[in-house]
Structures are given as C-alpha cells and as structure tokens.
Amino acid sequence: MAPIPFAIIGTNWITHSFVSHAHATGKWVLRAVYSRKEDTAKEFASKYNDGANISLHTSIEALANDSNITAVYIASPNILHYEHARAMLQAGKHVVVEKPATTTSAQLAELFELAHSKGLFLFEAFRHVHESNFRVLKKEVDAGRVGRLLGAELRYCQFSSRYDAVLKGEKPNVFNLDFGGGALMDLGVYCVSAAVRLFGEPKESTYFPVMVPQTGADGGGTLVLRYADGFNVTLVFSKMWHSGAPTEVWGEKGTLEIPTITDIEGVRFWDPRAKKGEEMGVKKEDLNLKEEAEVFADIFMAGDREAMKEWEKLSMAVARVTEKVRKDCGLLIQGS
Structure with a gap:
C-alpha cells in the first residue's frame, strides 16, 4: 500500500524524530507542516526531500482543509493537544497525538467518541510500550515468569535543564501548570502507562509530589498504585533530579528488570x-x-478498529489515574 500522507503540528525535536523515524518504516510520508510562522514551517520542511511536495500552513483551519493529507501528528504544547486533535478529527483526519493527549479524561473521551463517530483512528503516542523489549517484559509478566506478583517499581528521573531556568526566576512551560506541565504530565505518564499496560488499571492511586515553589508545579514525586491482594506498584519520576535505578517487577519466583523505562x-x-x-x-x-x-501505520492500513480499542483503553485508564491524583494534590491544570 502507498505510504500514509501526513502532516505535523509542532516543529520541535520530538517532531523531527517522529517524521524521520516514521519515514524509516516506509509507511508514512510527510506532506504538510503547520507552524504559526511560515519561515519556521519552511525550515522544518526543507529537511525532508528539500521541502518538495510539502505544503506549508500557518493556520489550523488551512491544515484541516488540506486534502493531500489523511493523518496528523500533533506535538504542540500539552495544553493545545485537545484543541488541535479535535479540529483535525472534525476535518476527517486520523490523529496521532503526543502524550499526554489531553489534560482531562472527559476531553479524551470526547475525542475518542468523535473519532469513532467519523470512522477515524486516534492514538496517543506512548512510544515506550511499543518497544520490542517492553513487549518482551510484558510477555514474561503475563506468562507468570516471576510467579505471584509481590511488587514493582518503575522509574523515570531525568534532570531538566529547564529547572535551572526556574531557579533563575523563569517559568518554562514544562514547569507551568497552565501549559499542562509538571513532572507527572511530562515524565510520570511514561511510568503510569507502563504500569497500566503491564498490570491493568489500579484500584487506588496516591501521589506524593515534590513541589517547585517558584511555579506551583510538581517537579518530581512518588505515585503508588494499589491493586488486589496487596500488590502495589511504586512509580518514581522527576525533572529535578536524576536516577539510574532500574525498573523491576518482583515475584515469588524471581525478578524481571529493565534498565530504563524508555529506550530499553x-x-x-x-x-x-x-x-x-x-x-x-x-x-x-x-x-x-x-x-x-x-x-500505528499497520492499524491505519488494516482498518483494525479492535486494535485501536486496545490502545484507547490504555489511554483512558492513564488519563483517569493522572487526573485523579492531580486533583487530590491540587495540581489543577487550566481546563481541568
């Protein structure tokens, strides 16, 4: 089948990564770029086939009306994900949106309902759960390799250079709740989505954030997920400090370990x-x-709606967990 003609919203490093890596599959081809500034869109497009056959747009409406694209990859600031995804779905485009897809579970449920009503696909880009070694880990957990589950600890602690900007009195988006920032929404969702993918949606969840007093956001923290039979999963994540500790799953028969939660x-x-x-x-x-x-390309091309439901279930569970603990801790993001 012909590659999927797609557009991008957001011209940062993660967008460049998605475009180049999607092109490497042979199943995607970039056909349009959106940016508020034409020069920025032109510079981005020039890195792919010298910009040939790539349309440039400076309005969301124009992008939505572009008949040369069938899908859109969205990597705009977190707070804009819902607005952009909704506009693209209403225009009949399939959507891949970076995590976190939305700031509330109601917004996400609305987007999935819209996608279903129009026969479209909507995916949240939790890249790590698609990695080969994560799939190996899940297979072994599901097969009972460690026996009765006793506990697990998942980590993603990566110091952000933007924290130094905070200490200098600035308020970068990643530490700004009004832009959907904070450690939970930026890095913690990797741990939450991995836990839900491995063990299902928890019965209870409690978050102990480490606050950034200068911005009012969480810079790191510990999130405890409680399951049946005394099985608990501890998630540790931060943008204020670094940790090289592994992710582990403990059971009566042994321990499964991966060195990192992403790029495993x-x-x-x-x-x-x-x-x-x-x-x-x-x-x-x-x-x-x-x-x-x-x-995502294989699901698009096969029209496999059952496969989409599997990833929809994961996204909705993650949204419910993160929304619940943010409200518990008073980490209210604009629109929550």
Missing part, C-alpha cells in the same frame, strides 16, 4: 534460588519512535 536496552530475569540471571531481551531499535510509527 534489554530484559533480565534474576532467579534468587539459583542465584543467576538470564538475559531475555532483543536488540534495541536505534530509531526510538520507529516501532510505534509502524504499529
């Missing part, structure tokens, strides 16, 4: 009785958005 190099099982480890992972894909781009 391998999967290891540790048998505490034999006191030895077993490497179970596969070679990591160098282009870290290629696997999700391939998954």
